[in-house]
Amino acid sequence: xxxxxxxxxxxxxxxxxxxxxxxxxxxxxxxxxxxxxxxxxxxxxxxxxxxxxxxxxxxxxxxxxxxxxxxxxxxxxxxxxxxxxxxxxxxxxxxxxxxxxxxxxxxxxxxxxxxxxxxxxxxxxxxxxxxxxxxxxxxxxxxxxxxxxxxxxxxxxxxxxxxxxxxxxxxxxxxxxxxxxxxxxxxxxxxxxxxxxxxxxxxxxxxxxxxxxxxxxxxxxxxxxxxxxxxxxxxxxxxxxxxxxxxxxxxxxxxxxxxxxxxxxxxxxxxxxxxxxxxxxxxxxxxxxxxxxxxxxxxxxxxxxxxxxxxxxxxxxxxxxxxxxxxxxxxxxxxxxxxxx
Numbered sequence: 187x188x189x190x191x192x193x194x195x196x197x198x199x200x201x202x203x204x205x206x207x208x209x210x211x212x213x214x215x216x217x218x219x220x221x222x223x224x225x226x227x228x229x230x231x232x233x234x235x236x237x238x239x240x241x242x243x244x245x246x247x248x249x250x251x252x253x254x255x256x257x258x259x260x261x262x263x264x265x266x267x268x269x270x271x272x273x274x275x276x277x278x279x280x281x282x283x284x285x286x287x288x289x290x291x292x293x294x295x296x297x298x299x300x301x302x303x304x305x306x307x308x309x310x311x312x313x314x315x316x317x318x319x320x321x322x323x324x325x326x327x328x329x330x331x332x333x334x335x336x337x338x339x340x341x342x343x344x345x346x347x348x349x350x351x352x353x354x355x356x357x358x359x360x361x362x363x364x365x366x367x368x369x370x371x372x373x374x375x376x377x378x379x380x381x382x383x384x385x386x387x388x389x390x391x392x393x394x395x396x397x398x399x400x401x402x403x404x405x406x407x408x409x410x411x412x413x414x415x416x417x418x419x420x421x422x423x424x425x426x427x428x429x430x431x432x433x434x435x436x437x438x439x440x441x442x443x444x445x446x447x448x449x450x451x452x453x454x455x456x457x458x459x460x461x462x463x464x465x466x467x468x469x470x471x472x473x474x475x476x477x478x479x480x481x482x483x484x485x486x487x488x489x490x491x492x493x494x495x496x497x498x499x500x501x502x503x504x505x506x507x508x509x510x511x512x513x514x515x516x517x518x519x520x521x522x523x524x525x526x527x
Contacts, residue, residue, distance in 0.1 A: 216295040219263055223303060226255040246317040250329060253310045257336035257343075260303055264343040267293055271350075292351070300347060304359045307340050311366045318373055319386040326386075330374035337367035349424050357428055361405070361435050368404070369397035379468075384461045388468070391450035395475040398443030399482040405436035406486050433490045437498075440486060443479045444498045444505065450475075451509040464513040476506035 230252040271292075314333050318326040341363035348357045376393035380386040409432030412425040421427040450472060454463050480502045487495035 213294045215263075215267075215293045216299055219259070219296065219299055222259055223256065226252055226259065230255070246314065246320065246329075249310055249317075250314055250332065253307060253314060253336050254332060256303055256307055256310070257340040260300060260307070261339045261343040263296070264300065264346050267296065268346065268350075297347060297351070297353070297356070300344070301353075301356050301359060304340060304344050304356070304363065307337070308359065308362055308366065311337050311363075311370065315366070315370060315373065316390075318378070319383050319390050326378045327374050330370045334367050334370035334374060337363045337370060341367055345424075348428075352424055352427055354427070354431075357424070358435065361428070361432075365398075365401045365405075365435075365439055368401050369394060372397040372400070380461075382461070384459050385463065388450045388453045388461075388463050388472070391446045391453070392468075392471050392475045394446045395443050395450065395479050398439045398446065399475075399479040402436045402439040402443065402479075402486055403482050405432045405439065406489050409433055409436070410489070433486075433492065436486060436490070437492065437494055440479075440483055440495060440498050444483075444501050447476050447479060447502050447505040448508075451505040452512060454512055462513065469510075469513060472509050473506060476502055476509060480506065 230248045311333050314329065318330055341360050344356055344360035344363060347353070348360055373390065373393045376389070376396075378386055378389055380389060409429045412429035412432070415421070415423045415426035416429070421430060453459060454461060480499055483495050483499035483502055487493070487499065
């Protein structure tokens with residue numbers, strides 16, 4: 187039986203299509219876009235999942251399906267808009283080539299709508315990434331892999347919008363999606379050991395420390411490469427404009443890595459945490475992640491000349507020391523002290 191919500195969503199989309207065909211008003215495309223967005227939200231959270239035994243499982247599964255839907259919808263809409271622009275340009279070539287010099291015109295309201303959906307995707311991916319420590323029907327590796335692909339697709343679509351017409355806000359959203367995509371990819375291949383949420387949390391933090399260190403180095407490197415497109419310091423392409431503030435975005439990634447390093451270091455001493463997290467494998471992985479982030483901070487400081495990276499390097503160094511001290515403290519009572527008399 188066809189449900190009422192499906193009929194309402196289909197009626198809105200059909201009405202927008204008829205409005206576009208009859209009146210030629212391109213605002214109908216944005217109306218159909220939002221109908222599909224809220225239709226996906228409704229279908230994701232209003233339908234029963236069949237298993238409500240875990241308070242996190244059903245909500246996480248719905249949020250994951252919504253993330254995939256929104257990323258796919260954003261990519262399809264950006265591609266369809268590109269096809270419509272190419273078609274309009276081809277008609278102008280055949281009818282009136284002077285129209286090719288007219289001002290760029292996109293679908294009314296679509297860029298802001300796409301930016302809003304991209305921000306929602308950022309929040310959903312962050313939430314789903316945190317849910318990788320929760321045991322659900324979807325494995326943590328598979329969940330992180332799906333999130334990585336969805337974030338990458340959304341980042342490509344958002345970068346396409348930036349390439350058509352520059353917007354620093356949309357560019358930052360696209361860079362954030364690409365950073366999260368890389369972070370999810372590293373989490374997907376990182377061994378997620380531990381049987382409880384408390385024991386899996388520091389493992390997730392460890393993978394994020396490495397991920398944000400990689401993306402910090404990536405944005406520093408990209409900023410140096412794309413600055414070749416500057417003309418006497420003036421950007422004339424979207425890549426050149428991104429290169430002007432890529433160091434600042436790299437600083438944000440470095441800060442997120444340092445925050446995860448500090449949280450991982452003091453995790454066993456946090457309230458209501460009962461895991462020691464002091465196995466040999468965790469000690470090696472944790473210190474390796476902190477050292478890798480420390481070397482990245484120092485390299486970024488040398489390349490960019492910013493003292494903020496040096497401050498973050500000091501914080502990461504202290505986090506590495508705290509990581510060892512916190513986990514070595516339980517063993518201090520077993521050390522035999524010899525008194526010389």
